[in-house]
Amino acid sequence: MMKEKLNKIKFEAEKNLNEINNLQELDNFRVKVLGKKGELTQVLRGMGSLSNEERPIIGQYANEVRSFIEDMIGKVKIQLTKKERDNKIKNEKIDISMPGKKNELGHRHPLSNVIKDIENVFIGMGYEIAEGPEVELDYYNFEALNIPKGHPARDTQDTFYINEDVVLRTQTSSVQIRVMENKKPPIRIICPGRVYRSDAVDATHSPIFYQVEGLVVDKGVTMGDLIGTLKVFAKSLFGEKTDIRLRPHHFQFTEPSAEVDVTCWVCKGKGCRVCKNEGWIEILGAGMVHPKVLQNCNIDPEVYSGFAFGLGAERTAMGKYNIDDLRLLYENDLRFIKQF
């Protein structure tokens, strides 16, 4: 009786397994036959009623049937897994002829290019780059630079005051003071950075702009060193044929002071619309560091001397790239930016 039941289970299992189409069905089948409440388990529960002679024989046969069915399930499982994977690959086929996502590679802003160019020229001459805060104490922005309270350069129309003692720096010269306070000569630095003035926006003005300042302090530094340095700088940035011209001027923190022109980069000095027929374009201010400024930083003006200069990065970029409106540098219109 029991052997017949086992044979029937074996026979039906073989038959049913051939009709199974997916892994879920296969698992259901396994539980139905071999599970705790499965057909084979039910049969084995009846072993207690068998005689002592029959029990080991039927027991062994039941085990054979179980391993036979397990083997069958294993084989079908391999086939079905492969079939399902093949189907998945077929359905998820990628169209490699489809155009990919374009990765746009950007580049430096023309203003950053000019600042980097200027930095490189001076790094080549042994200068270090110094930085300082944009929200600055009145002392560093004005007082220490020989611009006392009440001086027109502090005019509230030009300066953004946070309070009476704190301003948005109007010049990067504040960095010069901070460096001289902490470092003894020889000093050779340039300070590139953002500065702020309360100006309305137009083709040549912006309330935020970039300056690059330079400072050299050492024993025996002369105006000749300043002129030589600026000549090298002008030639490196605007070309070998560029010359410079100094016109006397007044700054509070240098004495003597000068405004510095370079040969017009458009007409090469012949005279044109850009240079207003002068052949020269003003790009920076410079001079010998005022003795009072050195004293303010505990540097003895009887022993040391120095020169300082400063230029606007925007104006330099406009010259170098022939840009006629400063606002273009800040609007970030890609059609414009892409040209540089």
Ligand SMILES: [Zn+2]
């Ligand atoms: Zn010109």
